[in-house]
Amino acid sequence: MITEIGKVVALKGDRVWVQTIRTSACQSCAARNGCGQKVLAAASGGRANQILVANSVDARVGDEVTIGIDEQALLGASLLVYAVPLILMVVASILGHQWSGGHDGAAMLGAVLGLSAGFYAGRKFQRAGGKDYEPRLVRVNRVASENCL
Incomplete structure (x- = not known):
């Protein structure tokens, strides 16, 4: 399970908004010059992300929590x-090229249609099994009311 620590910032019914701060391990990584993570971390400037997750551990506003997502998910x-749209784009491009007798315009049109179909199919598959892809609260690390003592 891939986990991240965050703080509950709001309640919304049976779900909570969890805020995490993007961090980067670029200072301790030997591949820092050849990695895209460094660029992404620099672009984000350490900004906070907020994610809406099911409140399965009875967290309250101010609690420090661990959220996680399964590696397989x-x-x-x-x-x-990534893969489904790209595969459909390549297949549709080849088919468009073949069916048109070798015209590049048909191959490009096929590529655009295949990519669009891939995004549409991915969205439909995600909605069918969407709960599997959602992160979830794993545990409450520190309760907000403990800090007030």
């Missing part, structure tokens, strides 16, 4: 978002 979501 993350891998599946990555394949759905």
Whole structure:
């Protein structure tokens, strides 16, 4: 399970908004010059992210919590978002090129249609099994009311 620590900032019914701060391990990584994470961390400036998750551990506003997502769910979501559209784009481009007798315009149109179909299919698959791809609260690390003593 991939986890991240955050703070509950708001309640919304049976769900909570959890705020996390993007951190980067670039200072301790040997591959810092050849990695895109450093660029992403620099672009974000350490800004906070907020995510809405089901409140399965009875967290309250101000609690420090751990949120997590299963590695298999993350891998599946990555394949759905990246691989399916790209594979459909390549296949549709080849088919458009073949069916048109070698015209590049048909190949480009096929690529655009295949990519669009891939995004649409990915969205439909995600909605069908969306609960698997959502992060969830794993535990409350520190309760807000303990800090007031």
